[in-house]
Amino acid sequence: MDKESVFELQKIDCNCNDCKYLERDREKYSSYNYMYMENGKVSNPSHRPLYGNCLKLNKSICFLANTCQLDTQKCFLHRRESEPVIEIKKISKIRFYINKISKLFTKKQKK
DSSP states (O other): OOHHHHHHHHHHHTOGGGBTTEEEOHHHHHHTGGGGEETTEEOOOTTOOEEEEETTTTEEEEEOTTSOOGGGTTTOOBTTSSSOHHHHHHHHHHHHHHHHHHHHHHHHHHO
């Protein structure tokens, strides 16, 4: 399949693996390596789940690569499409400050 066809198929599938809003969680992914050991080495079968955070919806996600995801049809933006990365960084920064404020608020409530 040519690159353009693959790109169009990825836009139809709307898989988080191809989404611009995906922030990979490599630590969580690595924490499951023990389940995929073969002859002392880690294998990466196609059915192995991937983990990350959605910067648009501000939630933890788990998905399988190269599968069609019906639940992401409205929020998906392909990583090669033209929306500026600045928007994603703004979302990430907002999420950081919300978490910081909520921690401060939680500490005050405990007192």
